[in-house]
Amino acid sequence: MSEEERKDVQGMELDPNDLDTLVDMLKTYRLLQNYMNDETLKGIADVESSMFKLLNAMISTDFVDVLERGLQEPEFDKALLEPPQLGMMGIIRELKDEDVQKGVGVMMELLKAIGKASTENNEFKSRH
Amino acid sequence: MTEKVLILGAGYAGTVVANKLAREFRREIARGDLNVTILDKDDMNINQGGFTFLPFGLYSPEDLKRPRKEVISPRINCVFGENGEITGADLENRKVQVKSGDTFSYDYLVIATGSTTDISNIPGLSEDYNTFYTSMDDAFKLKEKIENFEQGRIAISVAQMPVSCPGATVKFAVMLNDYIKFMKTEEMCKNIQISFFWPMEPIGPPEFNKVATKVFEDDNIEINRNFKLAEVDSKNKEIVSQNGDREKYDLLITTPPHKSPQPIIDSGLTDETGWIPVDKFTLQYRGPAGNHDEVYVAGDSGPSSVIKSGIGAHYQSLVVSHNLINDIHGHGTKVSYMGEVGCPYIGAMPTPFTKGQAYIPSWSYGAPPESFEPTRLGWYIYRMYYYIHWDAGLKALF
Known part of the structure; x- marks a missing residue:
């Protein structure tokens, strides 16, 4: 490529292929922009709002850290490879394990929290 | 002993600070080592910025209001109504009085009471x-x-x-x-x-x-x-x-x-301009009631020299939160508010004859806004903001 063909844009050297890509992106963006209006943007905003809620939930709790670690437990890996079949007696036996007891305790609190949040959520939504 | 953070006002700035602290100090709050309480006279958060659009039908009332408890983390102790309506603040004795007659004490105070007409x-x-x-x-x-x-x-x-x-x-x-x-x-x-x-x-x-x-x-x-x-x-x-x-x-x-809310004026917290003076970088109280490192001010309550806007309130709230987090951790590091602010500008609204055009120029203490032109994408971003305000801005995600 000759030096003459290269363009200097604010100190960044761009060759004609880069410029073609930029022009292509701009023209494609124009297509998207032309089909966007104040109604469609409301739909996009609703999707974003739900994503932000999930994002907030993820960054606001240690549960993600617990899950991150728990999902990498070798015993859990083994269980996924060869799922243990637990009958009623097996479950009762596992309940004597301290870690299982803690897991049940955490899940019980999660159930309570979900129940409480469901009631509150209905109250909030009725006031919108 | 439980440390206490008290936030006056559950508008934009107060809510952002509350949510940021709730996220950062979730373990301390769960263990009972920290209590964060927020006070306000009512329990509905209104996005006042959207009022500009109401006469033109661009937003409806349900777009612009949410129960405060819906947008504040459940880790925060919310006190609304007469028990949350501030009647006076005594910085010397670290006490805040409310309409019901109750008094709240604090180790750290955030004044985010906004302005009134x-x-x-x-x-x-x-x-x-x-x-x-x-x-x-x-x-x-x-x-x-x-x-x-x-x-x-x-x-x-x-x-x-x-x-x-x-x-x-x-x-x-x-x-x-x-x-x-x-x-x-x-x-x-x-x-x-x-x-x-x-x-x-x-x-x-x-x-x-x-x-x-x-x-x-x-x-x-x-x-x-x-x-x-x-x-x-x-x-x-x-x-x-x-x-x-x-x-x-x-x-x-x-x-x-x-003007500042009357209880703030009556408590002697404002200066001759009628607004609350602060260190313009750390946002700590520096006014007629003395210098108080444990008292921060965010949002429209702040000094007359700082432009009062939602975007400014956002950046101030992030700095106040970060400084509170540093204070509570006890290492004394301070971050600075650099005067970051923005003011959305509209060049046209969409009609059968015009395309919506807008831009959100930004500036800071020493750097005025760069040249700009309203754009169509700018309009969409600005319009979209009011819908995601509740889950992005108020939740202090960024």
Whole structure:
């Protein structure tokens, strides 16, 4: 490529292929922009709002850290490879394990929290 | 012993600080080592920035309100109503009194009580008071007046500075012009003149002023600068400036004077400008009630020299939160608010004849806004913001 063909844009050297890509992106963006209006943007905003809620939930709790670690437990890996079949007696036996007891305790609190949040959520939504 | 953070005001700034602390200190709160309490006189969060759009049907009331508890983390102790309505703050003794008679003590205090309007400051204004600024009801009453307006001069007046979101009235004037062209007959449009009365010479920083001036000129909106509203003569339908200039109007739309909430003034926290002085970088209280490192101020409550806007409140809240987090961790590191602020500008609203155009110029203490032009994508981003405000801005995600 000759030096003459290269363009200097604010100190960044761009060759004609880069410029073609930029022009292509701009023209494609124009297509998207032309089909966007104040109604469609409301739909996009609703999707974003739900994503932000999930994002907030993820960054606001240690549960993600617990899950991150728990999902990498070798015993859990083994269980996924060869799922243990637990009958009623097996479950009762596992309940004597301290870690299982803690897991049940955490899940019980999660159930309570979900129940409480469901009631509150209905109250909030009725006031919108 | 449990450390106590007390936040006065559950508007934008107070909510952001609460949510940031709730996330950062979730373990301390769960263990009972830290308590974060937020007070407010009511339990509904209203996004006042959206009022500008209500007369034009661009948002509806349900877009602009949420129960405060819905947008504040359940880790925060929320006290609303009479128990949350502040009547006085004693920084010396670290006590805050509320209307019910209760008293709250604190180790750290965040004052985010915002500003309030003061119509009584302009004689005659209450007799012909039309505004989109103060409430959704007012915005809808104004909508009706605009719809019924057939001919004459619409005077849009920003009474005096500082006001919350000074750019809102500029945007309103541009949208009103487009709305009238859309809704009224060609004949009516010829007989309606919009006149804009601004209390200063420039409309914002130089680049903002440049764009605003051009758009007003292109739209044939008459600009009257340095018109500080002193009086409204509703009988003769005239507004009077502090210089004694008199201007006729047929419909007056006013952005009223703003002031600190009365309990904040009565507690001796404000300076001669009527606003709360702070260290402009750390946002710690530095005023007539003494220097208080444990007291932070965020949002519209702050000094008159800092522009009052939602974007400014956001950046201030992040700094206040970070400094509180550092204080509570006890390492004394301070981060600085650099004066980051922004003011959305609208070049046109969408009608059958115009595409929506907007931009959100930003600046800081030492760096005025760069040159800008309203764009269509800018309009979409700005419009979208009001929908995601509740889950992005208020939750302090970034």
